[in-house]
Structures are given as structure tokens and as C-alpha cells.
Amino acid sequence: MKRKNKIGIIVLLIVATTYSAFHERQGFSAEKAANYATANAESKSRNMCALYIACALNAGGQPVPLLRGCDYKWYFDLFLHNQFKGISVEQYNPQIGDIVVFPKVPGHPYGHIAMWNGEQWVSDFKQRNIIVSKAYDINSCSLYRPQTIVR
Numbered sequence: 308m309k310r311k312n313k314i315g316i317i318v319l320l321i322v323a324t325t326y327s328a329f330h331e332r333q334g335f336s337a338e339k340a341a342n343y344a345t346a347n348a349e350s351k352s353r354n355m356c357a358l359y360i361a362c363a364l365n366a367g368g369q370p371v372p373l374l375r376g377c378d379y380k381w382y383f384d385l386f387l388h389n390q391f392k393g394i395s396v397e398q399y400n401p402q403i404g405d406i407v408v409f410p411k412v413p414g415h416p417y418g419h420i421a422m423w424n425g426e427q428w429v430s431d432f433k434q435r436n437i438i439v440s441k442a443y444d445i446n447s448c449s450l451y452r453p454q455t456i457v458r
Contacts, residue, residue: 335390335453337404340367341424349432352439356430357382360406360420363429367404369453379418380449383408391451399450406451412442419443 343366347359357379361371369390383391383406391406401423409419419439421430428434438445 335364335369335404336367337402337453338367340364340369341403341422341429343367344422344429345424345433348429351432353431356420357417359431360422363422377417378411379420380408380410383420383449383451390454392454394450394452396445396448396450402452404453407437408449408451409443410447410449412447414442415440 340363344359344363347362357377358373361373364371365373394405403423403425405423407419407421407423407428409415411418419430421428421434421437421439423429428437430439437448
């Protein structure tokens, strides 16, 4: 592994630890995050779903770094695994602040990430439904729900 990559990974782990500690003190408002996501969503995709969702999470009190161009499943697992719990796709009933992450597939090298705002899924745009491309399969997605919520 190149030295530059090792340094980058170390920096990401330090940042993740710092953000995790901050979250434990501050709490998370799913409503604030969902409202921010909805207010800032575009009319069509800009291929920046992770950036938009990271901004929404920050607005809700869950600090995450604003990264672009990485595998979104890896990104979510690294920065939010302690603050969100995985939930089953079977008999899923969405709640405000829930996150869906689709893994990378051919034609979508990073995957997709979106948040439920209480009425619809929102990423960098307001989605018609949870699946935004025929390349994605609902059975391959991961669903997450915030564990610590403040109002």
C-alpha cells in the first residue's frame, strides 16, 4: 500500500472517531436532516447523492465528512455504524431519517444512498420511489435507522 493511501486511511479513521464522539454529545434530529434533504434536493439527479445526504446528516446533528467518489456502503459503514442500526427489508415500514444504501453495480460505480423524509426518498433529488435505477435490486440494499434521536 502506498504511503499516501495509508495516511489517507489514518486521517479518515481519526475523523470518524472525532465525529462519533461529537455525535454522542449532540444527538441527532431525523426531522431536521429530512427537512434539509428535502429543501436542498434538485429536480433531477446530479450524481452527488452521498454529498447531499452527508449535508443533510450534518444539518440533523450527525457530523460526517463530505466525501464524494467512494463506495457509499463503505462510507456509511465507516462513519455511521454506531449511530444507525440495520433493519430488515422484509415488512419494512419507513420512518423519517431512515437511510437506504445500494451497493455499487455496473454503471453505478459507487452505489446510491437516500433518506426517507416522511413522504418520499430524497438523495440529491426527490425520488419517485426507493429504487432509482433498474440496475438496483431491493434485496441488495441495506436499510438503516437512527438509534439516538432528539426532537
